[in-house]
Structure formats: C-alpha cells, structure tokens
Amino acid sequence: xxxxxxxxxxAAVLLGMGLLVITRTNPIASALGLVAxxxxxxxxxxxxxxxxxxxxxxxxxxGGIMVLMIFVIMLLNLHxxxxxxxxxxxxxxxxxxxxxxxxxxxxIWVLSxxxxxxxxxxxxxxxxxxxVGDKMFTGYLFPFExxxxxxxxxxxxxxxxxxxKL
Amino acid sequence: MEIFYPITPAHYLVLSAVLxxxxxxxxxxxxNLFVALMSLELMLNAVNLSFVTFxxxxxxxxxxxxxxxxxAIAAAEACVxxxxxxxxxxxxxxxxxxLFKSLQG
Numbered sequence: 001x002x003x004x005x006x007x008x009x010x011a012a013v014l015l016g017m018g019l020l021v022i023t024r025t026n027p028i029a030s031a032l033g034l035v036a037x038x039x040x041x042x043x044x045x046x047x048x049x050x051x052x053x054x055x056x057x058x059x060x061x062x063g064g065i066m067v068l069m070i071f072v073i074m075l076l077n078l079h080x081x082x083x084x085x086x087x088x089x090x091x092x093x094x095x096x097x098x099x100x101x102x103x104x105x106x107x108i109w110v111l112s113x114x115x116x117x118x119x120x121x122x123x124x125x126x127x128x129x130x131x132v133g134d135k136m137f138t139g140y141l142f143p144f145e146x147x148x149x150x151x152x153x154x155x156x157x158x159x160x161x162x163x164x165k166l
Numbered sequence: 167m168e169i170f171y172p173i174t175p176a177h178y179l180v181l182s183a184v185l186x187x188x189x190x191x192x193x194x195x196x197x198n199l200f201v202a203l204m205s206l207e208l209m210l211n212a213v214n215l216s217f218v219t220f221x222x223x224x225x226x227x228x229x230x231x232x233x234x235x236x237x238a239i240a241a242a243e244a245c246v247x248x249x250x251x252x253x254x255x256x257x258x259x260x261x262x263x264x265l266f267k268s269l270q271g
Contacts, residue, residue, distance in 0.1 A: 034207065048222045
C-alpha cells in the first residue's frame with residue numbers, strides 16, 4: 001500500500017514537472033522544473049531498489065548537468081522579448097503523446113502477464129554499489145573504458161566549439 | 167480497482183512511455199534551444215526508467231550498468247550541446263531554432 005501511495009505521488013510530480021518543462025516560456029523555470037523531475041525520478045529508482053542509480057541521478061543529473069545548463073542560460077542572459085512561448089500546435093503535442101502510447105501500448109500489453117507476476121526475488125544487496133560495480137568492471141569493462149574516450153572527445157569538442165579564438 | 171492498486175512493473179513502463187511522449191512533444195513544439203535540449207534529457211530519463219524497471223523484473227543489475235552509461239553519455243551530450251548553443255548565440259545573438267534552419271542541410 002505504501003509503495004502504491006509513493007508511486008502515485010512521485011508519478012504525479014514527475015509528469016507535472018515534465019509538463020512544466022515544456023510549457024514555460026522562461027528557460028530558467030523549465031530548468032528548475034527539470035531538477036524537480038529528476039528528484040522525483042531518483043525517488044522512483046529508490047522505490048525499484050536501485051539505490052546506486054538513485055544517488056547517481058541526484059549527483060550527476062540534478063547536481064552536475066543541470067548546474068551546467070542553468071549556468072549557460074544565465075551566461076547568455078536572454079532578453080525577455082527573445083523568448084518565444086510554446087506554440088499552440090495542439091495537434092503536434094497530442095499526436096506525440098498518443099504516438100508514444102500507441103507504440104508502447106502493445107509492448108506493455110505483451111509484457112503485462114510477466115509484469116503482473118511478482119518480480120524476481122532479490123538477492124541481498126541488489127542494486128547497491130558492490131553489485132553494480134562488480135557487473136560493470138567484469139562484464140562491461142571495455143564499454144566503460146570507451147566511455148572515457150567519449151568523455152574526452154566531448155571535452156575537447158566543447159572547448160573547440162565554445163572558444164572564441166583558438 | 168485491480169488496474170491501479172497493486173503496483174506492477176507495467177505501471178512504471180506506462181509512466182516511462184508518457185514521460186517519453188512529453189519529451190517528444192517538447193522537442194517538436196518548442197523553438198527555444200534550451201528547452202529543446204531539456205526535452206531531450208527528459209526522453210533519456212524516460213528510457214532510463216524502463217531500464218531500471220526491467221532490471222528489477224529480472225533481478226539482474228545489468229540494466230543499472232546501462233543506466234550509468236546513459237547518464238555519462240547524457241553529460242557529454244549536454245556539454246557539447248550547450249557549447250553549440252553558445253556558438254550559435256555568438257552568430258545571431260538569439261537562441262531561436264527557426265533562425266538556424268540552414269543546419270537542417
């Protein structure tokens with residue numbers, strides 16, 4: 001029962017903040033809505049017993065990526081006249097929402113017999129840093145190392161793009 | 167109310183689908199570059215929620231590893247995307263997607 005109450009509260013916060021992100025004219029308001037959405041998402045991860053992912057979500061997303069984004073929004077200091085409100089393309093919005101549901105609806109329906117069963121029994125320490133780290137550094141070591149190259153490329157690329165004169 | 171009360175993984179998947187739809191709607195209907203980037207983040211997070219849900223269903227932490235990879239890629243994407251926004255702002259002093267139609271090729 002407690003799980004259900006928490007789930008519905010968090011889902012309402014998540015979807016409400018998601019709608020706030022795409023409807024606000026001011027990008028700062030959108031960014032703050034996104035931070036709240038990420039917090040709700042982290043709580044949902046915790047509800048799914050993914051403790052490490054929940055913590056990383058708060059640290060990296062809400063703490064890192066969103067700070068970078070708000071920093072750039074404030075750096076550019078847009079004039080209020082330059083900000084365009086959401087265009088009332090109702091058809092686009094509705095079709096996107098419905099499209100996602102229509103495509104994923106059958107998938108969910110197929111999965112729902114499995115979904116309505118009780119999920120697999122969890123081993124002790126499921127989703128904590130030891131279990132995830134063990135998986136990452138044994139089975140997925142090569143992708144992990146490749147990720148460091150991707151991040152290095154992103155750093156160099158961002159510097160080259162944003163610097164006035166090299 | 168059997169549909170609502172016992173929370174099953176299908177509930178999380180529906181939530182993830184709706185969140186993804188909100189992200190798609192944001193990318194399609196907003197002209198502000200920042201909001202378009204933030205909607206992309208919403209879509210990435212919707213997919214992450216699915217990964218974590220399936221991980222829970224199967225009792226396997228591989229999904230969590232993928233989510234951590236996606237978070238790292240999202241950080242790289244945000245940093246390059248914001249650098250592009252700064253470069254575009256230098257060009258036209260605006261961040262309106264309509265002004266950069268030439269990038270469509």
